[in-house]
Amino acid sequence: xxxxxxxxxxxxLAATENIVNQAKAEGADLVIxxxxxxxxxxxxxxxxxxxxxxxxxxxxxxGNHDDVSDLRKECAGWEHVEILHGQAIDFxxxxxxxxxxxxxxxxxxxxxxxxxxxxxxxxxxxxLSCDILVTHSPPLGIADQQRNGSHDGSRAIKAFVERxxxxxxxxxxxxxxxxxxxxxxxxxxxxxxxxPNWFQFGTSTMK
Numbered sequence: 001x002x003x004x005x006x007x008x009x010x011x012x013l014a015a016t017e018n019i020v021n022q023a024k025a026e027g028a029d030l031v032i033x034x035x036x037x038x039x040x041x042x043x044x045x046x047x048x049x050x051x052x053x054x055x056x057x058x059x060x061x062x063g064n065h066d067d068v069s070d071l072r073k074e075c076a077g078w079e080h081v082e083i084l085h086g087q088a089i090d091f092x093x094x095x096x097x098x099x100x101x102x103x104x105x106x107x108x109x110x111x112x113x114x115x116x117x118x119x120x121x122x123x124x125x126x127x128l129s130c131d132i133l134v135t136h137s138p139p140l141g142i143a144d145q146q147r148n149g150s151h152d153g154s155r156a157i158k159a160f161v162e163r164x165x166x167x168x169x170x171x172x173x174x175x176x177x178x179x180x181x182x183x184x185x186x187x188x189x190x191x192x193x194x195x196p197n198w199f200q201f202g203t204s205t206m207k
């Protein structure tokens with residue numbers, strides 16, 4: 001299975017068009033978005049309008065700039081999309097679990113959408129296993145470093161990855177760490193950013 005994944009488009013229409021064009025040109029079987037289509041809950045509509053031109057199965061999770069109800073509303077007419085926020089789906093034998101928003105909370109602004117570590121942990125605890133974990137926030141200590149050197153990933157996500165060992169944890173959120181990756185046990189963690197990231201996922205191999 002050929003997967004194209006991205007995060008943090010933040011109303012960047014040129015970056016969105018690039019995602020769409022690459023997915024079509026390279027024959028993606030699945031497209032995954034790890035959140036933040038809007039900026040402070042504004043401007044999501046045009047991004048989703050462009051993405052909905054994809055006639056390819058697509059999975060989106062909300063970021064901290066996106067309200068999940070707004071995301072569902074904007075995607076209502078798009079038959080090829082699944083919105084995951086505390087849910088899982090099985091796609092061609094691959095179980096994919098999605099958890100959006102930011103964890104832990106970094107801003108008290110009214111637009112900011114977050115889950116506490118305990119809330120995220122409770123949701124994740126109910127998922128016994130998955131092949132691909134899609135989160136907006138990265139796990140603590142991997143692909144989560146800010147410009148000032150602090151690590152702002154999630155303890156709950158890290159604990160889940162340590163315990164359940166999904167093949168992939170696809171994430172975003174920390175802009176300074178876009179493109180960074182690492183391992184937790186055998187799990188590959190990738191902070192995606194607003195560019196095409198390609199993964200070849202099979203029954204026994206993942207590149």
